[in-house]
Amino acid sequence: MTTSILVYGLVNSVILALIAMGFSLTFGISGVANFAYGGFYLLSGYLTWMLLNYLGLPFALAMLITVAVAGLLGFLTYWVILLRVRGIALSEVIATFALGAGMLEFFRWMGFVTYEFTLPCFMKGRVEIFGVPLDYQRLFIIGIGLALVIFLYFFTHHTRIGLSFRGIAQNERTAISLGIESDWTAALSLALGSAMAAVAAIAILPLGIISINVGYDVLLIAVAVGIIGGLESVPGILIGSLILGYAQVITGMYLAPEWMMVVYLAAIVLVLAIKPSGLFGKFKELEERV
Amino acid sequence: MLEIKNLMVFFENALAINDLSLEVHRGKIVGVLGSNSAGKTTLMNTISGLIIDMKKKEDRKGGERITVLGEIRFEGEDITDTKPSERVKKGIVLSRERHPVFPDSTVEENLKIATYLRKDPQIKKSFEFVYTVFPRLKELRKRKAGFCSGGEQQMLAIGMALMTKPRLLLMDEPLLGLSPAMQQDLIRAIKEIREEGVTILVTEQFARPLLPIIDRGYVIENGTLILTGTGKELMDNPEVKAAYFGL
Ligand SMILES: Nc1ncnc2c1ncn2[C@@H]1O[C@H](COP(=O)(O)OP(=O)(O)OP(=O)(O)O)[C@@H](O)[C@H]1O
Numbered sequence: 037m038t039t040s041i042l043v044y045g046l047v048n049s050v051i052l053a054l055i056a057m058g059f060s061l062t063f064g065i066s067g068v069a070n071f072a073y074g075g076f077y078l079l080s081g082y083l084t085w086m087l088l089n090y091l092g093l094p095f096a097l098a099m100l101i102t103v104a105v106a107g108l109l110g111f112l113t114y115w116v117i118l119l120r121v122r123g124i125a126l127s128e129v130i131a132t133f134a135l136g137a138g139m140l141e142f143f144r145w146m147g148f149v150t151y152e153f154t155l156p157c158f159m160k161g162r163v164e165i166f167g168v169p170l171d172y173q174r175l176f177i178i179g180i181g182l183a184l185v186i187f188l189y190f191f192t193h194h195t196r197i198g199l200s201f202r203g204i205a206q207n208e209r210t211a212i213s214l215g216i217e218s219d220w221t222a223a224l225s226l227a228l229g230s231a232m233a234a235v236a237a238i239a240i241l242p243l244g245i246i247s248i249n250v251g252y253d254v255l256l257i258a259v260a261v262g263i264i265g266g267l268e269s270v271p272g273i274l275i276g277s278l279i280l281g282y283a284q285v286i287t288g289m290y291l292a293p294e295w296m297m298v299v300y301l302a303a304i305v306l307v308l309a310i311k312p313s314g315l316f317g318k319f320k321e322l323e324e325r326v
Numbered sequence: 327m328l329e330i331k332n333l334m335v336f337f338e339n340a341l342a343i344n345d346l347s348l349e350v351h352r353g354k355i356v357g358v359l360g361s362n363s364a365g366k367t368t369l370m371n372t373i374s375g376l377i378i379d380m381k382k383k384e385d386r387k388g389g390e391r392i393t394v395l396g397e398i399r400f401e402g403e404d405i406t407d408t409k410p411s412e413r414v415k416k417g418i419v420l421s422r423e424r425h426p427v428f429p430d431s432t433v434e435e436n437l438k439i440a441t442y443l444r445k446d447p448q449i450k451k452s453f454e455f456v457y458t459v460f461p462r463l464k465e466l467r468k469r470k471a472g473f474c475s476g477g478e479q480q481m482l483a484i485g486m487a488l489m490t491k492p493r494l495l496l497m498d499e500p501l502l503g504l505s506p507a508m509q510q511d512l513i514r515a516i517k518e519i520r521e522e523g524v525t526i527l528v529t530e531q532f533a534r535p536l537l538p539i540i541d542r543g544y545v546i547e548n549g550t551l552i553l554t555g556t557g558k559e560l561m562d563n564p565e566v567k568a569a570y571f572g573l
């Protein structure tokens with residue numbers, strides 16, 4: 037029992053972290069809380085599905101196209117939708133939420149709600165870890181989570197664009213005075229965040245069926261992890277995911293799965309009451325947070 | 327090199343810069359002297375183009391109305407409406423007031439971030455130059471900028487501006503809050519930077535440390551130019567003495 041809690045708790049935490057990372061990254065760089073995040077996540081799932089089932093593309097190619105399209109859409113979202121409300125946090129949230137809900141409800145309207153909508157696992161089969169059976173897909177998810185963290189570290193420390201992201205995130209005006217463009221950077225941060233939503237979707241969706249509600253859940257997860265760990269902080273995301281991930285698995289095992297959502301909300305309320313900026317967050321004021 | 331004609335800057339209806347004209351010739355060090363809220367920072371933000379960005383953001387959210395009138399020319403070209411990144415490309419860069427650096431990044435990363443627009447292969451040379459002008463930065467290069475002292479952060483802020491390979495370096499109150507010894511060190515650095523062919527426009531509240539090295543100075547009060555002259559002329563001027571030397 038304990039080992040399975042340990043193993044599944046870890047897997048679950050990585051899933052949450054993978055989901056939350058893109059959302060948090062965008063927020064950390066540009067201050068945009070992208071509430072269309074769940075929409076991008078699900079759109080990526082359906083897009084991959086369509087590329088596989090309508091066009092019959094190879095899986096790897098479908099994945100690549102999906103990630104690229106999600107990134108591009110994120111980029112356009114900034115220029116077409118966010119630019120008009122930029123700087124007014126509440127309007128940013130409302131605009132992106134409307135966009136996300138629009139995407140999700142569009143797929144419901146299209147009738148994408150049946151059991152046939154599943155993505156293939158990268159590889160079938162399972163292994164035993166400390167006597168706990170674990171399928172390959174979940175192992176892949178852990179691997180992808182790790183790879184993404186390493187990629188992000190490299191990207192933000194050793195590439196020109198990544199360094200400019202950190203500049204804008206830390207002191208926008210100084211960054212601008214050095215020739216970095218804030219709108220361009222914000223648009224790229226939305227592109228990167230959305231592309232990461234696509235990566236998460238392709239890795240995680242094969243564990244179940246693609247359904248509209250997943251889109252809303254994903255947004256809630258991203259917000260919850262961010263609030264608990266502190267948005268825009270990578271260690272914060274990891275800790276927030278571990279707390280929620282284990283809390284979920286434990287309640288799922290000892291209480292009932294229905295309690296999971298209660299645990300989520302209780303954790304959010306608790307953290308907001310004790311340390312509003314999140315366990316690792318830097319922002320002091322509640323208003324600045326989603 | 328830089329020519330400003332009849333510049334007016336309004337924040338809403340408040341006049342921050344009033345009909346200001348000034349010129350900066352290539353290879354010179356020019357000073358802008360003025361006490362608190364004289365309009366030094368506003369002037370620097372206007373020349374660097376930061377004000378264009380501030381205006382854009384205020385307009386978007388329906389905030390403060392910022393108006394810039396008049397003309398700014400750089401190398402004969404009108405840049406009044408040019409955005410900051412384009413001005414950096416042309417060689418104008420501002421090291422901002424109170425040395426706002428990137429606190430969570432190391433000194434070296436701060437300098438690297440500043441090379442964002444550079445496409446030429448001589449970035450390494452710029453690092454060497456910055457480390458020769460400010461040897462202390464080399465010792466600190468692995469330290470987070472947020473953990474450096476105020477004086478060290480000031481050097482870093484100027485170093486970052488230098489990493490863009492400027493032709494006109496704007497410095498907003500670089501001497502602010504530094505000990506006299508540190509001020510002298512920075513004065514030496516400013517001269518070294520000029521030796522390298524960089525033209526300098528620098529603001530200051532107290533004229534004392536700066537006057538000996540400037541080729542020309544402009545004294546402003548409440549956004550209005552009240553006096554201009556060579557460094558020596560200003561040093562000998564009784565009004566300047568009274569107002570800015572605290573005599
Ligand atoms: N964003 C703004 N909105 C409204 N007024 C402003 C704004 N920025 C500056 N001002 C006003 O413009 C005037 C000039 O300010 P500025 O910051 O340029 O002065 P300064 O000479 O740099 O002063 P200090 O020595 O204190 O740095 C001041 O009266 C100030 O209140």
Ligand SMILES: [Mg+2]
Nearest residue numbers: 366367368423
């Ligand atoms: Mg000032």
